[in-house]
Amino acid sequence: xxxxxxxxxxxxxxxxxxxxxxxxxxxxxxxxxxxxxxxxxxxxxxxxxxxxxxxxxxxxxxxxxxxxxxxxxxxxxxxxxxxxxxxxxxxxxxxxxxxxxxxxxxxxxxxxxxxxxxxxxxxxxxxxxxxxxxxxxxx
Amino acid sequence: xxxxxxxxxxxxxxxxxxxxxxxxxxxxxxxxxxxxxxxxxxxxxxxxxxxxxxxxxxxxxxxxxxxxxxxxxxxxxxxxxxxxxxxxxxxxxxxxxxxxxxxxxxxxxxxxxxxxxxxxxxxxxxxxxxxxxxxxxxx
Numbered sequence: 001x002x003x004x005x006x007x008x009x010x011x012x013x014x015x016x017x018x019x020x021x022x023x024x025x026x027x028x029x030x031x032x033x034x035x036x037x038x039x040x041x042x043x044x045x046x047x048x049x050x051x052x053x054x055x056x057x058x059x060x061x062x063x064x065x066x067x068x069x070x071x072x073x074x075x076x077x078x079x080x081x082x083x084x085x086x087x088x089x090x091x092x093x094x095x096x097x098x099x100x101x102x103x104x105x106x107x108x109x110x111x112x113x114x115x116x117x118x119x120x121x122x123x124x125x126x127x128x129x130x131x132x133x134x135x136x137x138x139x
Numbered sequence: 140x141x142x143x144x145x146x147x148x149x150x151x152x153x154x155x156x157x158x159x160x161x162x163x164x165x166x167x168x169x170x171x172x173x174x175x176x177x178x179x180x181x182x183x184x185x186x187x188x189x190x191x192x193x194x195x196x197x198x199x200x201x202x203x204x205x206x207x208x209x210x211x212x213x214x215x216x217x218x219x220x221x222x223x224x225x226x227x228x229x230x231x232x233x234x235x236x237x238x239x240x241x242x243x244x245x246x247x248x249x250x251x252x253x254x255x256x257x258x259x260x261x262x263x264x265x266x267x268x269x270x271x272x273x274x275x276x277x278x
Contacts, residue, residue, distance in 0.1 A: 064164075
């Protein structure tokens with residue numbers, strides 16, 4: 001069984017953090033610089049939500065809002081769905097697919113320790129199936 | 140072997156088409172309405188490029204351009220990479236990963252007949268591996 005921890009071991013724990021008062025334009029600059037598609041909004045230790053490139057598309061630009069003056073707290077997805085280090089990636093894939101979302105925050109003891117995406121989950125599932133095939137072929 | 144045609148049979152051939160003179164804001168509205176992350180830019184039968192939610196993030200908003208006055212021909216990815224109906228999804232996965240892109244246009248006889256994304260390719264690979272596992276377990 002592949003777990004969320006296996007995914008974080010490969011992709012690393014890096015998450016881009018923003019304040020609720022950052023504008024959509026500021027968040028876009030942070031994402032572009034880090035070459036990622038989302039930022040987590042956190043105040044102190046509390047995770048408030050997530051702002052993704054899809055939110056920028058749908059809730060800001062397509063909605064006719066000005067990215068330079070729109071704070072992300074107005075357009076973020078909140079609350080963010082989360083998972084734990086020991087969770088099976090299959091369970092995460094189901095959660096992502098059924099909720100039509102692309103990211104899960106990894107939270108342990110109330111603290112954010114990472115972020116996994118649908119792509120990470122699918123790649124981990126592929127790796128797990130390759131191992132299974134190798135096992136069956138050599139047994 | 141799973142092919143590009145297998146993917147299109149499941150997701151359908153629908154592609155959102157835009158003109159080079161459409162603005163980033165207009166393209167965003169088209170994408171949001173169709174709940175997709177990209178539009179193909181076509182003039183007559185000629186595919187000119189693709190404009191994705193990542194292009195909106197990086198090349199428009201993070202770059203400080205105004206989405207309401209920026210034509211997508213200035214910020215699209217061009218030329219777009221393409222594949223054919225009979226291509227192996229494994230080959231497509233390699234192309235997408237190595238080029239760090241998320242979409243391939245499906246083109247036959249010079250005509251656009253669909254668009255596949257990294258997620259479609261990974262899901263098709265998973266399905267193909269499940270069949271292989273079933274085959275090995277029951278043989």
